[in-house]
Amino acid sequence: MREHTLSVPLAEQWGEGIVSIEKGTALDIEVRLESVHEGILVSGSVETVAAGVCSRCLREISQPVEVEFQDLFEYPGSETADFELQDDHVDLETLVRDAIVLSLPFQPVCRPDCPGLDPATGDLLTESPGDAQAPIDPRWAALQKLTETESAD
Template structure:
């Protein structure tokens, strides 16, 4: 069953079909048709997508390789700030000539449809836990405020069940290490 092929991701290959060694290159800038990605970050619908694509004729079909560049948007997984970062992926896939087998990608009406290939490559490259910067300190677990980059020593919150034990083991610098205040 063949579907009618048109759209910005569909490239003609008629000139190189069944001519091994022939090649065509394309440079495209197209809008992303719908939101790509479902995690903390995604590529927004309408975002600009730059594609550099090479179509090469081989015995089995058309070998498609290229690079896709766009930006993703979302939130930093540590501090929840809004972030926008560039993403660039390389892709390569063989669009096989129609035959008895059902390949993952098939040449249809002497055209290649890159949308699924490019979308999957970009979505799989999106970070699972994106950060606004590599050294983002995140949020304070108690106050929810953004942590600063001050060189102070962070203290873990004390579990209330252990608070009484901490009072027994606190040391007084004037009386030496390891002595409780009651012993002095």
């Protein structure tokens, strides 16, 4: 068994959409390599920082990403192997990239209670006051007049 701690800068961007790991961002990897009968069992964790925009208000965000991974790198010749040893070396790039990209949020937010943008004006919403009324759909405006006349009586 061997244990290694690595810090590796990314050569290219990982992930697409509104959040990704940018080129040059450091990956802090702790990995354990164990010899087993079928090959090398690789387990470890990786920490990095994802950058993107909030899916509600479009502010720039940056959030930590921590992922654990484990897989078996089999000796060459096995037909069922997902990963194979190559010249007695283990290539972690695909394993780590898949673990990180799959853990990225689909719709990241700057904070859980982010109010987002006003659908009418596109301005950033602040904390909504309690007495604010939602705009009335013009198709229902005639019913609003009925409730106003009943209140006046």
